[in-house]
Amino acid sequence: MSTAEAHDDGGRTAAVVPSRPRHAGEAYRTAPDATESTMASQTAQAQQTIKVPSPAGGRKRRGVNREGLEAGKRSTRTILWILLAASLILYGFPFLYLLLTSFKTPIDTIAVPPTVLPREWTLLNYVNALGRSGVLASFINSTQTAVISTALSLILAVPAAYGITRYKTRSGRVFIMAALVTRMVPPVAIGIPLASMMASVGLSDTPIALSIAHTTISLPLSIWLMSSFFEAVPQDLEEAATVDGCSRLGALWRVVIPVVSGGIAVTAIFAFLASWNEFLFALLMTAVRSQTTPVVIANFQTQFGLDWGSMTALAAVYSIPVIILTLLLQRKIVAGMTLGAVKG
Amino acid sequence: MSSRNRISKLATIGGLCTAVALVATGCGAGGPTSTDGAGSSSINVLVEAGGHAELQPIADQCKKDTGVNVNFVELPYDGLFNRLSSEFSSGTVSFDVAALDSVWLPSFKDALQPIDELFTDEAKKDIFPALVKEANVDGHFIGMPAWTNAEIVLYRKDLFEDAKNKADFKAKYGYELAAPKTWQQYQDISAFFTKDGMFGTDVKGGVETEYLTHVLQAGSPMVLDSNNNVVIDNAAHKQALDFYTSLVKDAPAGAAQVDWAAAQNLFNQGKTAMTQFWAHAYRQIPKDSPVYGKVGTAPMIGGSAGVAGVPGPWYLSVPKATKNADAAKKFVRCAFDHNDLAIQSDLGLAARISAFQKYQDQPGYESFKPLIETLNAPGTATRPATAKWQQIVDTVLVPMLQKAVAGGDSASLLADAKTKIQALIK
Numbered sequence: 001m002s003t004a005e006a007h008d009d010g011g012r013t014a015a016v017v018p019s020r021p022r023h024a025g026e027a028y029r030t031a032p033d034a035t036e037s038t039m040a041s042q043t044a045q046a047q048q049t050i051k052v053p054s055p056a057g058g059r060k061r062r063g064v065n066r067e068g069l070e071a072g073k074r075s076t077r078t079i080l081w082i083l084l085a086a087s088l089i090l091y092g093f094p095f096l097y098l099l100l101t102s103f104k105t106p107i108d109t110i111a112v113p114p115t116v117l118p119r120e121w122t123l124l125n126y127v128n129a130l131g132r133s134g135v136l137a138s139f140i141n142s143t144q145t146a147v148i149s150t151a152l153s154l155i156l157a158v159p160a161a162y163g164i165t166r167y168k169t170r171s172g173r174v175f176i177m178a179a180l181v182t183r184m185v186p187p188v189a190i191g192i193p194l195a196s197m198m199a200s201v202g203l204s205d206t207p208i209a210l211s212i213a214h215t216t217i218s219l220p221l222s223i224w225l226m227s228s229f230f231e232a233v234p235q236d237l238e239e240a241a242t243v244d245g246c247s248r249l250g251a252l253w254r255v256v257i258p259v260v261s262g263g264i265a266v267t268a269i270f271a272f273l274a275s276w277n278e279f280l281f282a283l284l285m286t287a288v289r290s291q292t293t294p295v296v297i298a299n300f301q302t303q304f305g306l307d308w309g310s311m312t313a314l315a316a317v318y319s320i321p322v323i324i325l326t327l328l329l330q331r332k333i334v335a336g337m338t339l340g341a342v343k344g
Numbered sequence: 345m346s347s348r349n350r351i352s353k354l355a356t357i358g359g360l361c362t363a364v365a366l367v368a369t370g371c372g373a374g375g376p377t378s379t380d381g382a383g384s385s386s387i388n389v390l391v392e393a394g395g396h397a398e399l400q401p402i403a404d405q406c407k408k409d410t411g412v413n414v415n416f417v418e419l420p421y422d423g424l425f426n427r428l429s430s431e432f433s434s435g436t437v438s439f440d441v442a443a444l445d446s447v448w449l450p451s452f453k454d455a456l457q458p459i460d461e462l463f464t465d466e467a468k469k470d471i472f473p474a475l476v477k478e479a480n481v482d483g484h485f486i487g488m489p490a491w492t493n494a495e496i497v498l499y500r501k502d503l504f505e506d507a508k509n510k511a512d513f514k515a516k517y518g519y520e521l522a523a524p525k526t527w528q529q530y531q532d533i534s535a536f537f538t539k540d541g542m543f544g545t546d547v548k549g550g551v552e553t554e555y556l557t558h559v560l561q562a563g564s565p566m567v568l569d570s571n572n573n574v575v576i577d578n579a580a581h582k583q584a585l586d587f588y589t590s591l592v593k594d595a596p597a598g599a600a601q602v603d604w605a606a607a608q609n610l611f612n613q614g615k616t617a618m619t620q621f622w623a624h625a626y627r628q629i630p631k632d633s634p635v636y637g638k639v640g641t642a643p644m645i646g647g648s649a650g651v652a653g654v655p656g657p658w659y660l661s662v663p664k665a666t667k668n669a670d671a672a673k674k675f676v677r678c679a680f681d682h683n684d685l686a687i688q689s690d691l692g693l694a695a696r697i698s699a700f701q702k703y704q705d706q707p708g709y710e711s712f713k714p715l716i717e718t719l720n721a722p723g724t725a726t727r728p729a730t731a732k733w734q735q736i737v738d739t740v741l742v743p744m745l746q747k748a749v750a751g752g753d754s755a756s757l758l759a760d761a762k763t764k765i766q767a768l769i770k
């Protein structure tokens with residue numbers, strides 16, 4: 001908050017005095033008519049500031065939450081809440097609708113106009129979906145594939161990103177850009193050649209083949225993510241570790257990786273999700289042994305119709321492991337997301 | 345140090361999990377290997393998800409009869425074509441038999457083995473004529489029909505038998521209310537039932553088959569003639585398109601977006617009094633639908649050239665690249681022999697005339713007589729045998745229909761379609 005701007009209740013922008021002492025017990029605010037933004041005017045306005053009791057003083061400052069963070073004026077907060085609610089509806093409603101559809105009877109699922117809540121609740125869709133042959137095997141295949149793909153992505157992305165960020169070479173910059181370019185190629189363009197290659201080395205219809213294919217999707221993103229996390233770690237830390245006797249790799253393993261563990265968790269989640277939900281490669285490369293659940297879910301849409309109930313039921317069940325994983329790693333993810341946010 | 349220990353533990357656990365996963369990867373969880381090698385009695389059958397139910401009882405019987413064990417590889421419709429294209433182009437296939445949509449046969453003809461020996465005279469007599477013709481590509485039979493379908497007319501029997509409706513209809517149109525047999529009757533009945541929030545029929549702007557059916561009924565080959573000349577701008581195509589769009593006023597709004605699923609939903613919800621739809625839909629009406637038990641069936645209607653329909657068969661084909669050709673052909677022959685078993689599945693379709701006839705008088709199979717009549721009609725014909733067909737449908741026919749049902753001029757739309765199709769097949 002050293003140079004930030006805050007909003008007063010009068011709806012005007014108020015420059016916070018830059019030289020405000022920390023932990024002074026009082027917060028300073030400019031008068032409503034202080035709208036100048038230059039340092040000179042700020043200094044002049046500092047004389048017109050009014051004293052506002054701080055939370056520490058026993059009285060809560062307006063626009064400041066319990067944690068002492070400024071949340072702006074009420075109208076801004078209202079707008080933020082509305083935006084938050086809208087985002088929640090935008091992202092959450094499709095899943096909620098999917099979940100509710102999974103409890104509908106066949107005729108309810110195709111109602112015209114559609115209904116949100118089931119008129120009659122049923123678990124029959126879950127019985128049908130989970131009783132379908134190959135569903136359990138597909139879950140195992142999906143898990144195998146996602147775990148292997150995630151591990152491969154991390155094993156390759158962590159050292160690659162570390163090298164790129166620590167040895168800032170021209171080839172490293174070219175490499176990281178090239179990694180991004182691979183994301184620009186339509187997956188179908190590499191899916192068919194990949195399927196042929198895997199078949200030629202005897203890996204057709206195996207989770208390992210699909211994992212390798214999935215790694216081609218997640219690896220570029222993982223390298224980019226890890227690079228940004230490594231950038232946030234001060235080099236002083238590694239230098240201190242080397243002074244204490246660590247080798248370069250030792251410093252990476254003992255100092256840097258624990259610091260970026262949140263970032264690794266975020267990268268792992270992205271890599272896992274990229275594999276868990278991937279459809280096209282699974283469609284092209286799997287058959288009897290290694291078919292994954294997204295393909296099985298798609299099989300509910302046939303030339304003869306679409307079994308909405310069973311499809312949504314299986315999709316709902318399939319999303320549970322990811323939800324659990326995300327909740328388990330929630331703290332790490334938040335830590336990873338904010339890693340580097342205070343840098344500079 | 346505690347975080348270091350934690351990291352170490354996590355790394356160990358992760359390593360162990362990965363090792364276990366990698367070991368398990370050796371065989372996957374789905375079953376045996378894709379190809380067990382030459383001479384194996386186990387075969388993989390690639391099938392569209394809906395067709396699996398049709399073939400499972402047959403596979404069970406064939407295992408008893410021939411010892412051939414079948415592993416099904418199910419894929420969604422769109423994905424199946426991509427998968428087939430991918431594997432055929434690579435020259436290595438993960439399956440020994442594939443169930444192919446009829447429109448794909450010309451595209452994959454070079455990758456499929458001839459199975460002429462299975463098409464005996466006796467077999468040909470038991471297959472609908474249009475299907476025998478379609479299975480023969482460049483002088484060889486490359487697919488054995490597994491099941492077939494065709495559009496028939498489904499109508500609300502309860503509404504058609506209602507005394508007041510019957511009297512009112514006769515008073516207005518001068519003839520009895522009954523299942524329609526001609527275009528005029530279909531138009532009249534559609535208009536009659538379009539009232540009080542209900543519609544006489546649907547108009548499907550999102551799919552092409554129904555329009556092509558009317559083209560056949562008007563007496564023209566579909567889109568291409570026997571010499572591959574584009575005939576989409578002839579009088580029959582215009583007549584069919586004008587009839588098609590004439591029904592828009594008696595159909596729910598948004599016809600341009602209505603496809604099979606939407607039309608089926610509308611009918612099953614009781615919003616439309618009639619629909620022209622694939623015959624399998626009759627047995628798929630949900631038990632909790634307001635129209636369950638109230639639906640009648642009739643053959644496809646007739647135009648100036650009489651009754652005609654477009655069959656929707658699927659064929660069992662054997663790829664040239666399979667190492668299990670003998671077992672694969674054994675299964676294809678067995679599947680034909682026990683074709684009637686497919687009728688007991690939820691979808692209830694077969695390919696042999698005798699299979700349909702065996703069930704046609706049984707309750708629950710009222711759609712079979714109209715289906716047989718439609719498939720045997722002289723005007724019934726399969727879609728043009730060109731590898732470009734799907735492209736023609738997706739990029740020309742469907743967009744043209746969507747513009748037509750939205751009020752476009754039929755003559756200019758057909759002329760424009762002709763130019764585009766000529767460019768595609770050039």
